[in-house]
Amino acid sequence: MAETRLIQSRYRLLDLIGRGGMGEVWRARDEALGRQVAVKCLKPMGPQHDQEFTRILRERFRREARVAAALQHRGVTVVHDFGESEGVLYLVMELLEGRNLSELLEDNKQHPLPVPDVVDIAEQVADALGYTHQQGIVHRDLKPANIMRLDDGTVKICDFGIARLGRDIGFTSRLTGTGIAMGTPHYMSPEQISGSEVDHRSDLYSLGCVLYEIATGVPPFDLDDAWAVLVGHRDTQPEPLRTHRAELPGFFDRVVLDLLAKTPEERPADASDLRRRIALGRTGEQPGGLLRLAPPVPVLHPGRPAVSRTPQLPAWTRNMTTGHKVTGAAFRVDAPVDHSAGLTGAWTTGTGLLSLPGAPSAAHPPPAPSPELLATLAGRHSAGLNLARLGHWEEAGEVHRSVAEKREQALGPDHPDTLASLYEVGFTLSRTGRAADALHAFGQVAEGRGRSLGPDHPETLAARQETAYVLGQLGRHFEAHQVYAAVLASRERSMGTDHPDTLRCRHNLAYNLSRLGRVEDSYRMAREVADARGRLLGATHPDTLATLYEVAYTLGQLGRWPEALQTYREVAQARAAVVGADHPDTLSARYEVGISLGRLGRSAEALELYRLLAEDRTRVDGPADPETLRARHGLGVNLGRMARWEEALVESRDVWAIRERVLGPDHPDTLLSRREVAVGLGWLGRWAEALTEYRKVAEARERTLGAGHPDTLAGRNDEAHCLEQLGRRAEAADLYRRVADLRRTGGPH
Structure with a gap:
């Protein structure tokens, strides 16, 4: 072809009009039809190129031909023909002036x-x-x-x-x-x-x-x-x-x-x-803009564990150059793209190894890992992320642990890919209740990123912020506060006060302040973050609404229930308009509206809300979903508040049975429903049956939480109250004394 400049005895190449990493574009003459065309040729690959890579490029080119040739629209380049000549794939297109x-x-x-x-x-x-x-x-x-x-x-x-x-x-x-x-x-x-x-x-x-x-x-x-x-x-x-x-x-x-x-x-x-x-x-008409959103910040509430995390960029992005944005004439590439060059060349080339503890010297670098191995590990990493998206946290954790080990062997402990896998290991541990192990993993990631990227790098700060979250999971809220505060100071210094990551950190810090009992401080910070997000992102942006949700929560903690109710309603209405009535965040806000109504004594309104919410949750999530059962639990509670105890008892028994089957007999939610059954039995005058249920609840809480835990002591008080109602006053008085002693000493003698 180079000598005759003729393809398939039909397309005569006249002059080169474009060149890129994958091929060349020529001005050509279609000898059969007597018209000028553009011919795109895939460059022949020499022996220095990996054969699998060559095969993939050829498949892409053929795919381009099949797809493009099927398109017929004035706004799409017309493809006339395609084929292969002397090992060179070509595509014949209309010549554009x-x-x-x-x-x-x-x-x-x-x-x-x-x-x-x-x-x-x-x-x-x-x-x-x-x-x-x-x-x-x-x-x-x-x-x-x-x-x-x-x-x-x-x-x-x-x-x-x-x-x-x-x-x-x-x-x-x-x-x-x-x-x-x-x-x-x-x-x-x-x-x-x-x-x-x-x-x-x-x-x-x-x-x-x-x-x-x-x-x-x-x-x-x-x-x-x-x-x-x-x-x-x-x-x-x-x-x-x-x-x-x-x-x-x-x-x-x-x-x-x-x-x-x-x-x-x-x-x-x-x-x-x-x-x-x-x-x-x-034409001057105003169609109205769509609401622009960003990934929502997880809403953190007691009993509703969630992890604030930023999705990691996949490993393959670290092998990318910036490409060619439109600056000067650089977009015309006169040589094949060097696919071995990338952002992490220093990690994978012998002369560019970072000086890490235990790293081999530049004179004796480790062998570079094969592209096939790195691609395989990248694929497995993605598979782990997909398992996590489906909620298969245990399986995802196993995949990420395996990939982290192999990446450490191939790339070193502080390579970004290794640390990305270890970060995901920590995340899966956090979601499966292994907070202590998650804390260790996130600590390793934070230290490694601090060494390789610097203490103020966003990825380092993300890992440190996860350590703060896990400390909160462990009940170590003061330590969590210290880490959050340090991360916040670093984010403000390096990113500014209004950067989304800075505001996300302040959002989580506000939540942690409420766990420390500093409710007024929590309210003020949440209010400031909500105002900042509203100003920057808009009043109905999911991040703004997530923080408004926290504002409402702290208002409830402060006993300001009318304001809490109004704020929860605003959040619920905005979420319904922005993300849809059936979105989990919308349904969560509706649940909190019901809580607020109940606190204000408006049980009839709360009852109707929970009835509709239970129906919606059943339709969206299924009858055995924990959130469906939460809504039904609220329904039963408000039936009781309206003295409809027979109905309340039936509802509570049903919810208890499903929770016991799905969550286990000693799960806090299961025990909460069992206690509600006991409450209903008591109000119906069936005190002996109520005593049995209250006692079972207290015993289960003592096994799982300890004798001195506030929930256990509340259960023992319920038990003592039943004894009183049954005329067993001496036993009741003795049990009341034991509870008082435990509260005073903080544990059993």
């Missing part, structure tokens, strides 16, 4: 494009994406260099080289399971970065990044380090476009920020919806 958006920005000396052009490009790309998405195709690499503005003003999407057919998951999985990063960091969606499944909404996020750049002159996360770019996509809310360029129309600012929502559910539903909003905005 124009400039891609990357070139247009360069031509404009990195100044943003004119506003009318930006809006027109947005509308045309939205139209083209609407078509491709309807065909079940996701582009997955939308960026300025892949969008062409033709001389006549038409906008076309190019290069479906890593497109994905939604129905062909198995094939795609084989391509992505190799650890080869797909996509360009400056334009990748958070779900692409995390290695999660992607759909058409990932393209919408990438389009948001492109529009942000051509409208302002810079990408939303304008950083030179790929790791920082990826973390920006994952954690940081982009600045409004009009802070860079005031003349941009307000509707366009809202549209782009909606596209850049962190989770797919919070973006426009599809490209057609996006195009409609842009068209309305161009």
Whole structure:
């Protein structure tokens, strides 16, 4: 082919018009039809390249051909033909006369494009994406260099080289399971970065990044380090476009920020919806912006363990270079991409080993781990994350422990991948009730990251913050407070007071203050965080609502139940509007509304609320789910408050039986329901039966909590009250004395 410059006796290559890491694009003449075309050729791979890597690139190229050839839309580059000639794969496309958006920005000396052009490009790309998405195709690499503005003003999407057919998951999985990063960091969606499944909404996020750049002159996360770019996509809310360029129309600012929502559910539903909003905005109508959300901060409450955590970037991201954002002429690559270069070269090359305790000298470096091993471990790490997402915490922990051991052997104890696995080990331990072991794991991660990344690095602070949470799980709230306070000071110093991670730390610190009995301080801090989040993120942002939930909780602790009720209702209503009526967070807030109503003596309202909540929980979560049973427990309690004791007893017995079967006979919730049965029996005058149940509850609590625990002592007091009602006053008086002694001494004699 190099000599004749003729492919398949039909396509004559005339001149090279583009070159990249995977191939070349030539201007060519179709000798059969007498027209000029563009021919994309996959570069032949020499013997220095891994054969498996070569095979994968070839499969991707063939996939591009099959996908792209099926598309027929004015906004998508037309593919005429594809095949293989002398071992070289080729794709024949229409020849486009124009400039891609990357070139247009360069031509404009990195100044943003004119506003009318930006809006027109947005509308045309939205139209083209609407078509491709309807065909079940996701582009997955939308960026300025892949969008062409033709001389006549038409906008076309190019290069479906890593497109994905939604129905062909198995094939795609084989391509992505190799650890080869797909996509360009400056334009990748958070779900692409995390290695999660992607759909058409990932393209919408990438389009948001492109529009942000051509409208302002810079990408939303304008950083030179790929790791920082990826973390920006994952954690940081982009600045409004009009802070860079005031003349941009307000509707366009809202549209782009909606596209850049962190989770797919919070973006426009599809490209057609996006195009409609842009068209309305161009006519001056106000379609109204979507509510932009971010991953919610877990709500922490007694008896409801939750872990505040930031999802880790997958291991493959650490092998990524920044790609080419639109700065100068650098986007044209004149040599194959060096896939061995990356952010962690210092970790994996012999001359770049960090000076760690016990690390081998540069003169005798350990053998570099094979790409196959690293890819396998990355895949297993992802499998562990998926197990955790499904709630299989024990199995996830086993996977992460195994991967952590193998990564330590291959990469060293302080390598980011090793520490990422160990972090997940700690997380699974925390979720399975092994708080002491979790504390040890998080401590190791914090120390390792402190050595390799520095004490103020966000990843180091994340591990330290988890140690504080686990200390709280262990009841060591004063130590937790000290760690939270130190982390907060570091976050404020390095990130600022209004950074999301800083506010998340203050949120958890406020919760811990309430555990220390400093309820007024907890309330004030939670109120400040809620106000800050409302100002920065909006009143109905999930993070704002999570902290308002804490505000309501502290108001209840302070006995300010009317204010607590009002705040819980605001949270419940906002969550229903933002995340849906059946979302777990919405249902949790409704439960707390019921608690507040009961505290205010409004039992009839509470009863009706719990009845509806129990129905909704049963429909959403199932009849045996702990949250369904909590709602039914509240229903039974309020039946009793309304003196409907026969109904209350039936409800309590049923809930007790299910909890005993699902949670076990000595679980705190099971014992709470058993006590409620005893209460109902007492009110119905069946004191002998009530005494049996109260005694069983007290004995179980003594076994699990100890004789001096407040809950055990409350159970013994219930038992003594029954003895009184049965006329056994001497036994009751003796039991009351024993309880008083235990309370005074703090434990059994």
